[in-house]
Amino acid sequence: MMKRLLPLLLLIMVIGISGCAGIQSLQGGRKAELACPGAGVTDGIAITDFSFDFNQIYGSEQVGLTLTAENVGGSTGALTSYQLFGMDFGSGSLQWGITPSSSNSNVNLKLDAPNTDLGIPGGMDTRTWTLKAPSGLTVETPFTLHGRITSNYSTSFSGILTVVSSSYLRSLPVEERKALIQSGGLSAQCYTGGPIKIEAAAGTHFVDPSGTKNIRFKVTNVGVGAPFYNTSAPNYLGITPESMYKIYVVPTTSGQVTCTGGDITLSRGQTGSFTCTFTSPTPTLKTDYPFQISIVYQYWQDTTASIKVLRPL
Secondary structure (H helix, E strand, O other), X not given: OHHHHHHHXXXXXXXXXXXXXXXXXXXXXXXXXXXXXXXXXXXXXXXXXXEEOOOEEEOOOEEEEEEEEEEOOOOOEEEEEEEEEOOOEOOOOOOXXXXXXXXXXXXXXXXXXXXXXXXXXXXXXXXXXXXXXXXXXXXXXXXXXXXXXXXXXXXXXXXEEEEEOHHHHHHOOHXXXXXXXXXXXXXXXXXXXXXXXXXXXXXXXXXXXXXXXXXXXXXXXXXXXXXXXXXXXXXXXXXXXXXXXXXXXXXXXXXXXXXXXXXXXXXXXXXXXXXXXXXXXXXOOEEEEEEEEEEEEEEEEEEEEXXXXXXXX
């Protein structure tokens, strides 16, 4: 019986560990309870299908095209637009016909995040078109169609700042004391799943703190697309040089942590940083201060599908 139970117990242990992805804890061996849905996922609202019904057709024939967007991250978001480009659409003999006639549209569809505990997938939206191949081609011709979606999304960071007195720190075992010091006072952190991740480094030891301390945060684009921030046009019309690679830090006062908020630009579209402040009462022994910070942004993602058109029969 024990041999049969051993693999099951190991599987349960693996699942329990993977469910804490993104959480770091150094609180005397006691794991901090931080909830970050979708931790480790690097997509928000993603294109999960973009394909033709067939990979080759004859001129003048029709073919179906499917585009599916699905929320696979840790936050509820909104699909704001979709766009097809890269082919010449029209009624000419060398153009592609398309039904419905619009190859792009602004939408505002709320897509819920998946519930992994219950096995419920995230919100999904599927669009279909019928395309008619050009009739005037005289040679076999390959075509590549591009698809783009834009979405509103957010990433939330949760952390625990541990403030200790110097007398309490001296009372700890050597390894535990070293781990707490190396944490810089940030004893636990995680972030919700999405294309933008947030990491924090307290950068100073919260031992007998006095006054206001700074906490630095690093923001990284880990998705396959790019963020932008344009509240007046959160769809593909809002992707401008002025709005590209920007995200917005929501003003926050949470658990003694204060962030003024505002736009920040990710350098080269990949990384950026911002600073929040922390003011702590004088500790008697050890005090944990949970806090949460959110950033909001729009995000665009592209994909492609290829098809070959043979000469009409």
